[in-house]
Amino acid sequence: MKKTLFIYLHRMREQLWFRPLLFCLVSVGGALFAHQADGTKLDDLVPGIKLESIEGLLDTLSSSMLVISIFAVASMLSAYSAASNTATPRSFKIVVTDDVSQNALSVFIGSFIFSIVATVALDIGYYGKSGRFILFLFTLSLFALVILTFLKWVDGISSLGRLEHTISQVESVAAKSLSTYIKQPFLNGLPITNPLQVGQSVISKSVGYVQHVDMATLQGLAKEKGLKIQLNCLPGDFIHQNFAIASITPDEKANLEEITEKINGSIHIGATRLFDEDPRFGFIALSEIASRALSSGINDPGTAIQIIGSHERLFFLWNEAIENKEEKTVLYDCISVPKISMADFFDDAFRPISRDGADIIEVMLRLQKVFKSIETIPDKELKQMAFQYSKEAFHRAEEAMKFKPDLDLLKKECLFYH
Structure with missing residues (x-):
């Protein structure tokens, strides 16, 4: 029950509105909390702050933060659209949960709400001497936070939605899910x-x-x-x-x-697959990016080769588990669970690439080198699958390639040739 609740909270946290709403509530609470200092010993210790000084800062926040928030949303939507169009629509769920963008949007919108609430409270005389001083400190702190967040966000938005960054994000999520599966298959x-x-x-x-x-x-x-x-x-x-x-x-x-x-x-x-507990979905999303790159309209074998490298790193997570020799815990001894076939992982990772890149020697050579690399992992099932898929990929190349020297070169890299 606790894990189910945690999953629901995690799903809510991934929504674009969640963090801005949370920061807005904190901002409103901070603006109203400053009043609690009134009537305390702070009245004799703090300097008096003129209303005009605070109102000037709050006016600057209110007039600029709404514009910046709209600009931030527009930039994020543009990045999300680029990720879906250049990579795969399945990557949208990952890109939209980017922490830098969500935190920036939260700070910008929260600062705007803070300035509005604090301005209204000032106009009705809600704050005394100490309250104005605390509000002044809150406002300066918020200014510093906005500036730092904006600088970090500008650096992050330059890569958000770009293909290489999207591939890195998908690989990271896939590695997290696969690592969990390897530990608890x-x-x-x-x-x-x-x-x-x-x-x-x-x-x-x-x-x-x-x-x-x-x-x-x-x-x-x-x-x-x-x-x-x-x-x-x-x-x-x-x-x-x-x-x-x-x-x-x-x-x-x-x-x-x-x-x-x-x-x-x-x-x-x-209605859709999720990356968190589905170790195969990460492989599928990466392979979709490679297939799109290998399409005749895009013709980008370099991206497919990059994806093959991502797959290689993911399969070597099994090697890390073997080296660490972690024991599998059994908490639920009344439930038996099926195992995901290793052939399914290889199908998800390599079949689309070997099919769509069968006529490109650079892609097929890289693919054969990956099979030779995976074959070094001390796992019998992985070795068998690497040998089998090396053979299948070569047969696909035989059907697609017309230049015999390319086929001869490829054959030398195949596992069954050695």
């Missing part, structure tokens, strides 16, 4: 070793992508009802209303309706 549950032969199937009541599985709630249900639950879906899977999302044993037909309701409530379904 079964969501802290048990692997499926012997699929349930008997029992009841739990049918989905929704159509869409699995976004989150609430393992704690499922474990509590299993303990309460004396069940063993076998999941048949993972975050990223698309399911429909005739899909068996889980199987349960023992067979308790009398409670099946209640159990079905609770299991469906624990598996959150949405």
Whole structure:
């Protein structure tokens, strides 16, 4: 339940309006809080501040911050549009959560609201001597914050939406999700070793992508009802209303309706895939960027080669896990979870590139070098997949390339040639 609440809060935090709203509330609170200093010992300690001095600062804030806020929103929307058009629409969710832009917009809008509230409070005589002094300090501090934020934002907006920056952002999010998966491939549950032969199937009541599985709630249900639950879906899977999302044993037909309701409530379904708990989605988004770059209209093999390097770094996360030898914890021993096939990861990462770049020798050479690199990771399944996809990529090149010396050069880089 706590994790589910945390996920909802995280989703809300990603919304463009959340931080500006939060900073606006803080600004209003700060403007009103200054009044609390009135009538205290500070009256004898602080200098008197003329109303004209504070009003001049507040007027400057109110007249400039709204204009800057509008400019910031326009610049951000332009950057988001560029990211969607030059990279992939799937990258929009990542670019829109850029911390620098959201923080800048929050400070600009919050400063504007602060200036309006403080000006109104000054006009009605809300502040005494100490209150005016505290308000003056708040206003100066806000000025300093606005200037520093603006300088940082100007530096950040220059890269926001650019292709290289977008690729870096997508790779970073993909690495975070994949690292979590490598550490917990079964969501802290048990692997499926012997699929349930008997029992009841739990049918989905929704159509869409699995976004989150609430393992704690499922474990509590299993303990309460004396069940063993076998999941048949993972975050990223698309399911429909005739899909068996889980199987349960023992067979308790009398409670099946209640159990079905609770299991469906624990598996959150949405219209789109999310990066957080879907380790394959990052590979897909990166490959989409490469496919667009390899299209005849753009013809940018350099970007595809850059994406191949991103994939290589992501696959070497398995190498780090092997070197660290981290033990897999089992918190939910009543739930068995399927494993994502390594072939799925390779399909997501390399099939689109080997298909769309089959006739470009530079791309195919880089692809074969990546397979040779991945083959050095001490994992049997990774080695097998690297060998298999090296062979498949070469066969695609055989069908597309017409210049025999290019094929001969490519063959020398293939794993099966050595």
